[in-house]
Amino acid sequence: MNLYLISIWIDGIILVLCLIFLVSERNPILGIRIPATLSDPEIWKKTHKKASKILCTVSLVHLFLLLLTHSDYYAKVFNALLLFLFIVLLLYIIYYANTLYEEKFPTKVKKINFSKSPFLNKLLNNLRKLNPGFAKMQFWI
Numbered sequence: 001m002n003l004y005l006i007s008i009w010i011d012g013i014i015l016v017l018c019l020i021f022l023v024s025e026r027n028p029i030l031g032i033r034i035p036a037t038l039s040d041p042e043i044w045k046k047t048h049k050k051a052s053k054i055l056c057t058v059s060l061v062h063l064f065l066l067l068l069t070h071s072d073y074y075a076k077v078f079n080a081l082l083l084f085l086f087i088v089l090l091l092y093i094i095y096y097a098n099t100l101y102e103e104k105f106p107t108k109v110k111k112i113n114f115s116k117s118p119f120l121n122k123l124l125n126n127l128r129k130l131n132p133g134f135a136k137m138q139f140w141i
Contacts, residue, residue, distance in 0.1 A: 004066065004075045011063040014055060021052040032093060036101035043104065047097040051089070058085050 017030075024031060026044050031037070032051060037044045062082045066075060102109045 002075075003072045003079070004070065007066055007075045007079055008063065011059045011066070014059040018052040018056040018059070021048045021055075024048065032097065034094060034097060036094075036097040039101060040104060043097060043100045046100055047093060050096060051093045054089055054092075055086075058082065058089065 020030065026038065026041060031044070032047055037047050059082075062078055065078050069075075069078075
């Protein structure tokens, strides 16, 4: 079996997982299991709904490109792109879930001040210069 067919099978599995994400409740086996999503059923549902939509779109585009090219070489290129997009998606979904958690439970979020470290203070000031809307670093508990 060549890489092209394996890639098509993987896209099919991803599409099935997207459907499962849409209907699943909090469980100990499948899902995005981070403290923010495990803390509240509403955050779990919103996070999984958004992840499912994005993941399904990326997978369908990947499948379309594979079916358009019919080549192992392009399958390698598209698989590398798919892996990169999954990593970006995962980071975005974690950020999204933590933002929902912060909005719902603002008193449980600890904001840490890094002003004691000269290196981090300099880094944060440089980031604020690059982007005036840069918010202070926050950690979600």
